[in-house]
Amino acid sequence: MSILVIAEHDNKALNAATLNVVAAAQKIGGDITVLVAGSGAQAVADQAAKVAGVSKVLLADDAAYANQLAENVAKLVASLSGYTHILAASTTTGKNVLPRAAALLDVSMITDIIAVEGPKTFKRPIYAGNAIATVESGESVVVATVRGTAFDAVANDGGSAAVEAAASTGDAGISKFVSEEIVKSERPELTAARIVVSGGRGVGSGENYHTVLDPLADKLGAAQGASRAAVDAGFVPNDMQVGQTGKIVAPELYIAVGISGAIQHLAGMKESKVIVAINKDEEAPINAVADYWLVGDLNTVVPELVSKI
Amino acid sequence: MKALVAVKRVVDANVKVRVKPDNSGVDLTNVKMSINPFCEIAVEEAVRLKEKGTVSEIVVVSIGPKEAQEQIRSSMALGADRGILVEADDSQLGALEVAKILKGVVEAEQPQLILLGKQAIDDDSNQVGQMLGALLGAGQGTFASEVKVEGDKVQVTREIDGGLQTVELGLPAIITTDLRLNEPRYAALPNIMKARKKPLDTKSPADYGVSPATKLKTVKVEAPAERKAGVQVKSVDELVEKLKNEAKVI
Numbered sequence: 001m002s003i004l005v006i007a008e009h010d011n012k013a014l015n016a017a018t019l020n021v022v023a024a025a026q027k028i029g030g031d032i033t034v035l036v037a038g039s040g041a042q043a044v045a046d047q048a049a050k051v052a053g054v055s056k057v058l059l060a061d062d063a064a065y066a067n068q069l070a071e072n073v074a075k076l077v078a079s080l081s082g083y084t085h086i087l088a089a090s091t092t093t094g095k096n097v098l099p100r101a102a103a104l105l106d107v108s109m110i111t112d113i114i115a116v117e118g119p120k121t122f123k124r125p126i127y128a129g130n131a132i133a134t135v136e137s138g139e140s141v142v143v144a145t146v147r148g149t150a151f152d153a154v155a156n157d158g159g160s161a162a163v164e165a166a167a168s169t170g171d172a173g174i175s176k177f178v179s180e181e182i183v184k185s186e187r188p189e190l191t192a193a194r195i196v197v198s199g200g201r202g203v204g205s206g207e208n209y210h211t212v213l214d215p216l217a218d219k220l221g222a223a224q225g226a227s228r229a230a231v232d233a234g235f236v237p238n239d240m241q242v243g244q245t246g247k248i249v250a251p252e253l254y255i256a257v258g259i260s261g262a263i264q265h266l267a268g269m270k271e272s273k274v275i276v277a278i279n280k281d282e283e284a285p286i287n288a289v290a291d292y293w294l295v296g297d298l299n300t301v302v303p304e305l306v307s308k309i
Numbered sequence: 310m311k312a313l314v315a316v317k318r319v320v321d322a323n324v325k326v327r328v329k330p331d332n333s334g335v336d337l338t339n340v341k342m343s344i345n346p347f348c349e350i351a352v353e354e355a356v357r358l359k360e361k362g363t364v365s366e367i368v369v370v371s372i373g374p375k376e377a378q379e380q381i382r383s384s385m386a387l388g389a390d391r392g393i394l395v396e397a398d399d400s401q402l403g404a405l406e407v408a409k410i411l412k413g414v415v416e417a418e419q420p421q422l423i424l425l426g427k428q429a430i431d432d433d434s435n436q437v438g439q440m441l442g443a444l445l446g447a448g449q450g451t452f453a454s455e456v457k458v459e460g461d462k463v464q465v466t467r468e469i470d471g472g473l474q475t476v477e478l479g480l481p482a483i484i485t486t487d488l489r490l491n492e493p494r495y496a497a498l499p500n501i502m503k504a505r506k507k508p509l510d511t512k513s514p515a516d517y518g519v520s521p522a523t524k525l526k527t528v529k530v531e532a533p534a535e536r537k538a539g540v541q542v543k544s545v546d547e548l549v550e551k552l553k554n555e556a557k558v559i
Contacts, residue, residue, distance in 0.1 A: 092468070099404065099436035103408060108523055109434075127320070127433070132532075133527050134528040232489070253556070270533075292539055292541075292542050
């Protein structure tokens with residue numbers, strides 16, 4: 001077995017999501033090659049070479065890969081033959097690039113694997129996580145994205161893989177990067193955080209979201225999330241949305257404040273180890289998945305909680 | 310310009326599905342079916358582009374059972390002009406087969422804009438738009454939260470993990486919609502009546518030279534592990550105590 005893992009990065013640093021994908025690759029078993037497609041991304045390749053379990057790093061360095069445009073990166077991935085498996089993280093980048101590469105290779109793809117049952121058999125959630133399908137691929141090349149929270153990250157040191165240059169396939173000439181607006185935050189990254197504090201419609205306003213939840217997140221060193229209702233109401237930016245259509249998180253502790261617990265929200269957080277719900281509604285569906293729930297006004301309960309932990 | 314919108318008939322978003330006792334799949338008998346929410350957003354976007362004068366004709370295509378006609382009619386009631394139903398057995402279709410059929414439809418219809426939802430809420434694959442882009446050699450603007458057509462280019466603002474990214478694509482272009490792109494309108498009764506008279510062609514995968522046989526085999530479908538029932542705590546003190554001493558997470 002020969003596995004190609006597509007590195008997730010910003011041309012400067014390797015994204016931790018890649019470490020979970022390497023872990024999934026190890027479960028499949030075989031030689032693991034990491035592909036770093038970027039521009040001026042030597043540092044990323046060097047970091048990837050140190051990742052435990054990686055036997056080779058391919059660095060494709062070209063301005064065409066600077067912004068991970070799917071048209072260019074998928075073309076590169078499809079040009080690299082000889083692999084039995086091609087894996088990427090289930091991030092917006094992985095989901096954008098990999099299906100395109102799979103179609104270029106004329107093979108079906110598996111999204112969001114959560115378990116490796118065999119070299120060609122995997123488990124994945126369907127219907128917003130309300131069912132788990134076991135899928136067997138009959139393709140010569142298995143192409144799949146990996147749900148990071150389902151695999152424990154491998155160590156980012158201890159490896160000593162060789163870095164080789166990969167030939168660029170150039171710019172496909174059908175798309176162009178225009179601009180990017182990245183939300184800056186001092187808090188831990190949402191999908192990798194040990195504790196997540198999330199707010200829903202119940203927090204009332206953007207101002208109240210920060211007044212009430214910031215101190216709690218600060219005290220716990222937590223990342224902040226939100227339900228779709230809170231994002232749609234403009235309380236917080238969309239990249240904080242947890243759910244079927246937002247991010248999937250599985251922290252040790254998830255604190256849902258003013259979130260009712262719609263199916264689509266639960267899809268993004270119900271694998272959390274411990275779930276706490278703080279809601280004024282005794283009948284809120286979130287209580288059914290919560291380990292501990294407290295019925296009360298979040299405006300008094302949360303500050304009290306902050307003062308007591 | 311012509312816009313093609315792909316829509317899928319799926320179980321309604323508010324239905325809590327049940328896995329069949331024989332683990333062969335999810336039980337969809339007597340379950341409410343609807344147009345996939347992301348597809349509805351794609352239809353709405355096409356209709357808005359038509360209202361702005363950018364798009365002149367909207368063709369809606371659905372691949373699935375005969376009943377998917379209902380979803381095509383709903384799309385027509387929202388403002389689409391014409392429909393194509395490619396009748397096929399859903400269980401045999403993977404994203405790659407769907408993309409191949411859509412490629413055939415695109416080649417026959419020659420649209421400049423191809424709009425799809427970013428994912429169907431039943432299989433949650435998030436693949437078809439990207440695959441279609443590859444098969445057509447067209448640019449893709451996935452997870453779109455804003456679409457601006459300017460001459461023979463389209464600027465698409467995409468929702469990415471860290472925030473937003475804007476890309477510019479040549480035409481024809483593939484756009485897959487995110488939830489925040491727009492808020493779909495409700496169909497008015499007169500429009501529902503009018504939609505019944507709009508043309509709807511029926512085709513088969515063979516008409517596009519595609520054999521619908523996915524190489525992904527679903528071995529079994531199971532219910533997810535149940536979480537063990539939790540407890541209601543009466544006070545913040547009790548909550549802190551439980552988190553510290555019982556769950557040991559803080």
